[in-house]
Amino acid sequence: MNKGKSITFNTLIHWEEFRKRIIVEGIITGFFVGLIIAILRYILEKTNILVISVYKILHTNPYPLIGWIIFLSLIGLILGIIVKKEPMISGSGIPQVEGMIIGYIKVNWLRVLLLKLIGTILAIGAGLSLGREGPCVQIGSSIGQGISRLFGRFRVEEKYLLTCGASAGLAAAFNAPLAGVIFALEELHKNFSPLVLVSSMVSSLTSTFVAGELLGIKPIFNLKNLAVMPLNNYLYLILLGIIVGLCGIVFNKTLLKTQDIYNMLKIKSHMKPIIPLIISVAVGLWVPMALGGGEGLVDTLSNNSFSLKFLILLLIVKFLFTMVSYGSGVPGGIFMPLLIIGSLIGNIYGTVIINIMHINPIYIKNFIVFAMAGYFAAIVRAPITGSLLVTEMTGSFSHLLALSTVSIAAYLSSDLFSNMPIYESLLERLPIKKEQKSITANKKRKTIFEMPVCVGSSLDGKKLKDISLPQNCLLVGIKRGTHELIPKGNTKILAGDYLVVLADEDKATEIREILLNMTQR
Numbered sequence: 001m002n003k004g005k006s007i008t009f010n011t012l013i014h015w016e017e018f019r020k021r022i023i024v025e026g027i028i029t030g031f032f033v034g035l036i037i038a039i040l041r042y043i044l045e046k047t048n049i050l051v052i053s054v055y056k057i058l059h060t061n062p063y064p065l066i067g068w069i070i071f072l073s074l075i076g077l078i079l080g081i082i083v084k085k086e087p088m089i090s091g092s093g094i095p096q097v098e099g100m101i102i103g104y105i106k107v108n109w110l111r112v113l114l115l116k117l118i119g120t121i122l123a124i125g126a127g128l129s130l131g132r133e134g135p136c137v138q139i140g141s142s143i144g145q146g147i148s149r150l151f152g153r154f155r156v157e158e159k160y161l162l163t164c165g166a167s168a169g170l171a172a173a174f175n176a177p178l179a180g181v182i183f184a185l186e187e188l189h190k191n192f193s194p195l196v197l198v199s200s201m202v203s204s205l206t207s208t209f210v211a212g213e214l215l216g217i218k219p220i221f222n223l224k225n226l227a228v229m230p231l232n233n234y235l236y237l238i239l240l241g242i243i244v245g246l247c248g249i250v251f252n253k254t255l256l257k258t259q260d261i262y263n264m265l266k267i268k269s270h271m272k273p274i275i276p277l278i279i280s281v282a283v284g285l286w287v288p289m290a291l292g293g294g295e296g297l298v299d300t301l302s303n304n305s306f307s308l309k310f311l312i313l314l315l316i317v318k319f320l321f322t323m324v325s326y327g328s329g330v331p332g333g334i335f336m337p338l339l340i341i342g343s344l345i346g347n348i349y350g351t352v353i354i355n356i357m358h359i360n361p362i363y364i365k366n367f368i369v370f371a372m373a374g375y376f377a378a379i380v381r382a383p384i385t386g387s388l389l390v391t392e393m394t395g396s397f398s399h400l401l402a403l404s405t406v407s408i409a410a411y412l413s414s415d416l417f418s419n420m421p422i423y424e425s426l427l428e429r430l431p432i433k434k435e436q437k438s439i440t441a442n443k444k445r446k447t448i449f450e451m452p453v454c455v456g457s458s459l460d461g462k463k464l465k466d467i468s469l470p471q472n473c474l475l476v477g478i479k480r481g482t483h484e485l486i487p488k489g490n491t492k493i494l495a496g497d498y499l500v501v502l503a504d505e506d507k508a509t510e511i512r513e514i515l516l517n518m519t520q521r
Contacts, residue, residue: 005323007310008359009171014252018157019195021151022157022160022161022164022195022198022199023198023199023202024163025147025148025151025161025164025199026161026198026199026200026202026203027202027203027206028147029140029143029147029161029164029165029203029206029208030164030168030202030204030205030206030207031201031205031206031207031210032143032147032320033121033139033165033168033169033207033210033213034165034168034172034206034207034208034209034210034211035067035131035210035211035214036117036139036143037136037139037140037172037173037207037211038122038172038211038214038215039167039214039301040117040132040135040136040139041132041173041211041215042214042215042407043070043121044087044120044121044124044132045123046123047121047125047126048124048292050125051125051126051127051284051291051292052288054068054284054316055284055285055288055291058284058285058483059285062290062304065281068281069078069281071112071276071429072126072277072280072281073274073277075122075126075273075277076271076273076274076275076276076278076362077162077270077271077273077274077329078122078270078275079119079122079123079331080268080269080270080272080273080274081270081480082115082118082119083269083270083329083330083331084269084270085115086108086111086112086115087431088105088107088112089112089116089119089138089331089361090113090329090330090331091134091326091329091330091331091332091333091426092131092135092137092138092332092333092334092335092423092426093116093132093134093135093137093138093139093141093331093333094134094137094138094166094187094333094423094426095423095426095427095429095430096138096427096430097137097138097141097162097166097188097425098144098187098188098427099173099423099427099430100141100159100162101159101162101163101188101189101252101374102509102512102513103155103508103509103512104509105430106147107142108432108460109142109143109145109146109149110146111140112138112142113139113142113143113146115331116135116138116142116331117135117139118138119135119330119331120132120135120170120331120332120431122233122330122470123273123325123330123332124292124293124332125329126277126280126282127277127280127283127291127292128276128277128280128292128321128325128330128332128336129290129291129292129293129294129318129321129322129324129325129326129337130196130292130293130322130330130331130332130333130336130337131171131293131332131333131334131335131336131337131338132173132293132323132332132333132336133170133174133333133336134332134333134334134335135331135332135333136169136170136172136173136333136439137166137169137170137173137183137333138169138323140165140166140167140168140169140170140172140207141162141163141165141166142165142167142201143163144161144162144163144164144165144166144168145158145161145165145167147161148161148162148336151512154447154505155447155505155508157447160195160196160199161190161199163184163189163199163200164184164199164200164202164203165328165349166183166184166188166204167180167183167188167200167203167204167206168180168200168203168204168206168207168459169180170183170204171203171204171207171208172208172211172221174209174389174391174392174393174512175208175211175212175217175219175220175393175472176208176220176388176389176393177201177204177207177208177390177392178204178273178384178392179202179388180200180204180207180208181197181200181201182382182384182385182388183382183385183389184196184200184204184245185197185200186382186384186385187377187380187382187385187423189219189309193342193450193452193498194498195376195450206397214364214380217395218395218397219393219394220295220393221295221298221299221302221369221393221394221395222299222304223298223299223365223369223394223395223396224329225240225365226365226366226369226394226396226399226497227360227362227363227365227366228398228399229363229366229399229402233359233363234402234405236357236359237370237402237405237406237409238405238406238409238410240346240349240367240371240406241374241405241406241407241408241409241410241412241413242410242413243345243349243412244342244345244346244371244374244375244378244406244410245374245377245378245410245411245412245414246378246413246414246417247345247375247378248374248375248377248378248379248410248414248419249414249417249419250318250481251338251341251375251378251379251422252379252419252420252422252425253325254319254323255276255326255422256425256426256429257430258323258324258326258327259327259329260313260330261327262327262328269329272328272329273328273329273330275324275328276321276324276325276327276328276330279300279321279324280321280325283317283321284313287313287314287317289318290314290317290318290321293336293340294318294336294337294339294340295339297340297343298339298340298343298372299423301343301344301347301368302364302365302368305311306347307353308348308351311344311347311348311351312348312437315341315344315348316339316346318337318341318344319341322334322337322338322341325337334379334422334503335376338375338376338379339372339375339376340375341375342371342372342374342375342376343371343372344370345371345375346367346370346372347364347367347368347371349367349371350364350366350367350368351364351365353367360475363381366399366402369390369394369399369403370399370402370403370405370406370427371406372386372390373386373389373390373391373403373406373410374406374407374408375410375413376389376390376407377407377408377410378410378411378412378413378414378419379414379421379422380421380422380423380485381403381411381414381415381419381420381421381422382421383404383408383411384407386407386454387400387404387407390403408440431508446486446501446502446503446504446505447501447502447504447505447508448476448500448501448502448503449499449501449503449508449512450479450498450499450501451498451499451501451512451515451516452492452496452497452498452499452519453493453495453496453497453498453518453519454495454519454520455496455501456495457495457518457519457520457521458517458518458519459518459519460493460494460495460517461492461493461494461495462492462493463489463490463492463493464487464488464489464490464491464493465490467493467518468513470510470511470515472504472507472511473501473502473503473504473507473511473515474501474502474503475487475499475501475502476500476501476502477499477500478491478497478498478499478500479497479498479500480494480496480497480498481496481497484500499515499519501515
């Protein structure tokens with residue numbers, strides 16, 4: 001047996017072993033992710049209480065105000081320095097994770113892990129309108145990458161552990177294991193691979209269990225007595241979906257425009273985080289409810305009745321403050337802020353509908369919850385993840401039909417205007433060097449990956465002999481349900497099949513992109 005065949009044979013054997021070991025490695029990843037995220041959540045919870053206390057003091061005694069502004073400016077300077085040192089920790093972190101899975105980005109996982117933790121605590125802890133969930137995804141993926149390096153996995157195999165860590169991070173951040181899994185499938189991999197499903201499931205469940213043991217398992221939003229929306233009111237839900245879908249377009253375009261404005265400012269990059277922190281002082285003094293991610297704001301909206309004018313004011317301030325906070329490039333996500341903005345839109349919409357159409361006021365909570373899911377679907381363009389996420393965060397599955405109705409309506413209305421998913425737009429703006437867009441591995445190494453065949457794609461229903469596969473790859477198997485077929489010239493590829501492809505590792509990213517177009521279009 002010559003050397004080339006030996007490498008191929010060893011790669012095939014290694015892949016089969018990896019498929020079995022990935023479950024154990026997913027559990028290990030989930031354990032460490034759950035532990036780290038629980039610590040992060042605890043610290044952010046305490047810093048949030050501290051910031052609220054500071055602004056209560058400043059309301060009654062303005063003398064410490066100058067000292068507080070200087071303190072926030074120092075935090076902004078520190079944030080600017082660490083982001084300049086490691087640009088890949090800026091913003092949410094989800095676009096970076098997507099870029100790593102695609103193969104466009106390479107990072108130092110330990111440096112990203114440590115600096116992302118520090119940056120997230122400083123930015124969100126200081127009161128900026130940012131969410132912890134995006135950073136939790138990037139922190140989780142960094143832990144997954146570290147475990148991959150520890151076990152000496154191939155680059156393509158490493159992507160599965162990156163996904164495990166990312167899904168575990170989202171699950172632990174929200175106490176939402178199902179949403180973590182669906183996020184991995186719908187947003188990160190954009191296909192429902194059995195291997196991704198199982199590995200991310202065990203990782204998400206493990207991280208949720210660990211975080212729950214340390215912090216307690218309870219829904220993020222404490223919404224009690226949430227009535228089931230009757231079917232004769234679903235027309236109002238469709239209208240709500242259309243409205244939040246259009247509002248989602250405004251969110252995406254404004255967020256990208258804010259980044260452009262920051263880039264045009266003629267100040268040093270490491271000074272830019274000072275801007276939103278100074279603005280946060282005004283927000284904290286006059287509209288303190290708009291500070292931070294806003295986890296407690298949904299409960300406040302659900303359990304209290306506010307005037308329409310105040311709700312509109314809070315919506316405008318929260319929206320603009322989120323844009324200013326995220327646009328500065330500091331570590332922090334948009335998951336929670338966009339959910340809060342969605343809840344405010346739902347509250348305003350519900351208040352108007354109840355007053356005009358005289359429906360039961362008890363359903364105001366429903367409009368708040370459903371608008372969150374719809375707004376998420378319009379912005380992220382992941383309606384399944386949005387529906388499951390909000391369902392798990394509220395702790396009730398009895399509203400899944402209504403949630404899905406609003407999410408689909410929002411998704412379609414957003415799609416009608418070709419609204420690009422926000423994380424794809426942000427990924428395109430990352431400072432990715434051209435030389436990073438190929439995996440610089442040993443050319444003699446081989447790797448294996450699976451590609452699902454979608455209904456109506458160019459491969460659906462064709463025989464292998466009629467297909468021109470990319471160079472530097474070999475189709476070594478076809479998974480059809482529980483059976484595994486040996487590819488032959490007359491073998492017909494069907495929708496739902498998984499193609500098992502052997503490729504040179506240095507060409508794997510390029511080959512995956514070509515096959516992705518062939519199997520999905």
